[in-house]
Amino acid sequence: MTDAPPRGIVRLLTALVVVGVLVGVVGLVVPRAFAGDDDASSRQDLVTAANDFATAYNTYDVAELDDYQERMSGLLTTDYREQFDQVTEAIFGTLASRKQRSSDPEVLAVAIDSFDPDSAEVLVAVDASVSNTDQKAAVRRHFRWKVAFLRQDGAWKVDDFESIAAMTAETGQPPSEGEPQQQEEGQ
Numbered sequence: 001m002t003d004a005p006p007r008g009i010v011r012l013l014t015a016l017v018v019v020g021v022l023v024g025v026v027g028l029v030v031p032r033a034f035a036g037d038d039d040a041s042s043r044q045d046l047v048t049a050a051n052d053f054a055t056a057y058n059t060y061d062v063a064e065l066d067d068y069q070e071r072m073s074g075l076l077t078t079d080y081r082e083q084f085d086q087v088t089e090a091i092f093g094t095l096a097s098r099k100q101r102s103s104d105p106e107v108l109a110v111a112i113d114s115f116d117p118d119s120a121e122v123l124v125a126v127d128a129s130v131s132n133t134d135q136k137a138a139v140r141r142h143f144r145w146k147v148a149f150l151r152q153d154g155a156w157k158v159d160d161f162e163s164i165a166a167m168t169a170e171t172g173q174p175p176s177e178g179e180p181q182q183q184e185e186g187q
Contacts, residue, residue: 042117043112043115045155045156046112046115046120046122046149046156047110047112047122049075049149049155049156049157049158050107050110050122050124050147050149050156051107051110052075053075053124053147053158053161054105054107054110054124054126054143054145055105055107055126056071056072056075057072057105058102058103058105058126058128058143059071059102059103059105059128060101060102061099061100061101062092062095062096062098062099062100062101063096063099065088065089065092068088068092069084069085069088072084072088075157075158076157076158076159077150077152077157077158077159078152079159080157080158080159080160095132097133098132098133098134099132099133100130100131100132101130101131101132101138102128102129102130102141103128103129103131103138104128104129104138105126105127105128106126106127106128107124107125107126108125108126108127109123109124109125110122110123110124110125111123113146117151118150118151119148119149119150119151119159120148120149120156121146121147121148121149122146122147122149123144123145123146123147123164124143124144124145124147125142125143125144126143126144126145127140127141127142127143128140128141128143129141142166143163144163144164144166145161145162145163145164146161146162146164147160147161148160148161
């Protein structure tokens, strides 16, 4: 017959197993709990960056190109800044004789379309008042964009954006009972 191990060793081994399991659980749970906070915080930072971009982008006077580009520069990636400067120089040059201005932006909605820790795409709906020599009284314009962001130096920066065309839909009358449904061409 073999002798049973002393009770002290059994207790010690049991305690070590319990401590090991607890350390493992804490190691799995704690980082995930804090990662969720980081993710939520990063998403909120992204929404704030989208709001800041939409507001700054829609606040300009074509007579003040340098001021506009400087205000926008901190919101853009280094690569996109070069493209943005070229485009705004061309557009503002074209609009200079009309003395166009945009003001009173109102961000209506921001929706995160895709999100990674270092990149994201956001949909933005913003209205702004636009005036020029043809329209002395400001006209409310509606803009919808898809904005690409990259995380640079700990901040969300615009890396590209495109306008989204307004969509229209028409409703038709449902076919009467017994009436054949029309098929679209190509179906």
